[in-house]
Amino acid sequence: MITIASDLINPPSESIQCPHQLGYSEAENNLPTGPKRFPHSVDYQGRPPPPKAGYGWEQILSAIESNSLHLLRRTDKGQYEYEQWQASIDLGQYANVGQYIALELLHWPNLVDPADQIQGRTATPSDPPPQESDQEDADRFQKVLPRLTLRLNHYPFPVQKSVQYFVLWATRDMSTPQERDTLDRFLEARLLWKDGCCEDNSNGSSKVQNTVGDDWIRSPDLLTPEPGKKKEWIWFVNPVELRSVATVHHLHVFVRDVDI
DSSP states (O other): OOOOOOOSSSSOOOOOOOOTTTOOOOHHHHHOOSSTTTTTSSTTOOOOOOOOOOHHHHHHHHHHHTTOGGOOOOOOHHHHHHHHHTSSSOOTSSSHHHHIIIIIEEEEEEEGGGGSSSSGGOOSSSSSSOOHHHHHHHHHHHHHHOOOOEEESSSSSBTTTTTEEEEESSSSSSGGGGGGHHHHHHHHHOOOOOTTHHHHTTSOOOOHHHOOOTOOOOOOTOOOOTTTTEEEEEEEEEOOOOOOSSSSEEEEEEEEEEEE
């Protein structure tokens, strides 16, 4: 396992089953043909288009290590479909795209972290929190697990076939040092292909199961590793200027097979 986070990071599936699944075709949607079929055929940031085979593991790793995440981009078609999907969300019913994702796709009851809902605390982020010491606040968040949902990225930049691209949605920033242990244990439970790693044992030997509960089980979207292989993953959080969904914390997670 490799864990890498960009120095630019502050905040941060069962694939996302979007009700407005976009599968555009020229005949059905009367889209123009030719090289300028999509309005994003000119990238105004001057970025080169993605490789035809998708970004490889080393390219993603290099972008993370060099703080050049902006160079990772969707195809013109992918960007068009993503923006069309966002535009289809009824913002008269939802406050923003993040709220729609949380309620309709992730099936969360709200965007409030569980640690903010205990002991009669406020259930709306706009209300002032009760007064408590910094240590009490830190202790409460250590004791109460965040709400976490791992899903395949439904509108990703393209990656090579050997790489799976997930998004980890969370009710708090999981990239901070105080949350890193919880993040690591969650990803191990969801991505580490190890028979019995997430089963409950009466003798208490299954740390993941006993610590985090029944929801932290292997992702059903995780491809079976090839014989003699195991899973390895890296992750990053986009800097603020690159986030298209800023109201829900999320990390980008990439998984591949490596030799045991």
